[in-house]
Amino acid sequence: MAEAVSSHTLRAAIIDDEPLARGFLREMLQAHPDIEIIAECANGFEAVKAIDETSPDILFLDVQMPKLDGFEVLELIDPGPVVVFVTAYDQYATRAFDAHAVDYLLKPFSADRFERALERARSRLGERRLPMEAAAEARNPADRPERIVVKDGTRVHVIPLEKLDYVQAQDDYVALHSGGKSYLKQQPIASLEAALDPARFVRIHRSAIVNLERVERIEPYGKDSRIAILSGGARLPVSRSGYVRLLDAMGDSQGKRNTTR
Numbered sequence: 001m002a003e004a005v006s007s008h009t010l011r012a013a014i015i016d017d018e019p020l021a022r023g024f025l026r027e028m029l030q031a032h033p034d035i036e037i038i039a040e041c042a043n044g045f046e047a048v049k050a051i052d053e054t055s056p057d058i059l060f061l062d063v064q065m066p067k068l069d070g071f072e073v074l075e076l077i078d079p080g081p082v083v084v085f086v087t088a089y090d091q092y093a094t095r096a097f098d099a100h101a102v103d104y105l106l107k108p109f110s111a112d113r114f115e116r117a118l119e120r121a122r123s124r125l126g127e128r129r130l131p132m133e134a135a136a137e138a139r140n141p142a143d144r145p146e147r148i149v150v151k152d153g154t155r156v157h158v159i160p161l162e163k164l165d166y167v168q169a170q171d172d173y174v175a176l177h178s179g180g181k182s183y184l185k186q187q188p189i190a191s192l193e194a195a196l197d198p199a200r201f202v203r204i205h206r207s208a209i210v211n212l213e214r215v216e217r218i219e220p221y222g223k224d225s226r227i228a229i230l231s232g233g234a235r236l237p238v239s240r241s242g243y244v245r246l247l248d249a250m251g252d253s254q255g256k257r258n259t260t261r
Contacts, residue, residue, distance in 0.1 A: 010125070013039040013056040015047040015073065016086060017065045021107065025060050025086065028114045044068020048156055051077045058121050063087040063096075068149060068156070074099055076151040082121045144197045148176060150183040157183050161200070165232055167192060167209040180232065202249045204228055204242035212249055 012035050014025045022040050029035050035058075039050035043066045051059070051073075059081045063070040070085060085096045088107040096104045102124045103117035148164065150157045159178050168175045169189040176183045185192075193203050203209050214230040218238060221227040226238040228246070238246065 010035045010058060010122075011038045011054065011056045012036065012058045012060065013041065013047070013051060013054065013081070014060045015039075015041045015044075015065070015070070016060070016062040017042050018062075021062070021086065025114075028111060028118075032118070042066075044070070044073045045156060047073050048076045048151065049154065051081065052154070056081050057125055059083045060086050061101075063089060063092050068158075071095065071099060072149045076149055076156060082124045084117050084121055145195055148185070148192075150176065150185045152183065159183065161196070161211075162213075164201075165211055165214050165230060166234060166236060167201075168236075169207040177234065199249065202242070202245050204246050205237045205239045208236045208242075210236060210246075212246075215246070215250070218243070218246070 012029060014022050014029075014037060016022050016025070019042075022042075026037060026040070029037060038054045038056055039047075041047040041050050045067045047061075047065075048068070057080075061070045061073065061083055063085060064087065068076070070087075074083065083099070083101045084103045084105060085092070085101050086105045086107065086109075090106055093104045093106075102120045105113065105117055146161055148159045148161065150159065159176060163178045165177045165179070167177070167189065170184070172188060173184050173186050174189050174192055176185060189203075189207070189209065193201070193209055196209065200213075201209050201211055210228060210230065214232065214234075215228050216231050217229050218226050219229060221237075224240070226243055228236045228238050230236065
């Protein structure tokens with residue numbers, strides 16, 4: 001397969017906040033005339049914009065960068081590029097492969113090590129990556145996100161979790177409600193629920209997740225049903241199982257209190 005993909009020019013993007021690191025990757029790629037560097041970016045925001053505009057085949061992607069990290073970049077781009085992570089931190093390796101990266105280059109690395117990574121990238125080209133939410137799901141419970149990133153055309157919104165009021169499912173999307181505004185993100189609600197801290201966010205209904213700090217009270221609503229009233233005035237349905245989870249979580253995080261009027 002490597003011969004098949006080498007018969008035409010491949011497009012590569014280098015994303016790293018360190019100029020020396022970008023320069024080293026650029027030097028390594030100069031030995032491969034069939035690879036064209038079509039973008040170099042120093043932060044995650046620049047990367048998302050450049051990837052949208054240039055559609056690279058291969059990403060050489062740092063993890064820790066200003067504004068957006070490497071995993072957040074993957075959440076915001078369309079499937080397609082093959083990803084090689086390039087970082088000075090070894091603790092992200094498992095998460096990188098869970099996000100379906102083809103290789104993980106730990107700085108400093110040799111030219112031989114780079115060539116092996118490039119060969120793996122070539123062999124992966126032509127295959128489809130898993131859906132975008134794979135990057136969001138590639139987190140272990142000890143590495144919960146503290147913010148959510150949402151792409152809106154050419155803009156990127158960053159929502160700190162302490163400002164996230166509640167989430168509602170809309171088919172394959174979720175509507176993220178924060179400070180009176182709503183942001184639509186292509187991600188199943190179950191995937192988002194798995195990434196959130198259950199001590200702070202509770203799935204109260206198949207279509208709703210709520211920030212515990214926003215819940216003011218729970219009221220009866222018809223026969224055998226309830227609604228949660230939030231501090232901003234939103235009213236969300238609460239299922240039977242959601243009611244149990246909500247009371248348990250409030251007991252764990254805020255002490256036993258009577259939220260039913």
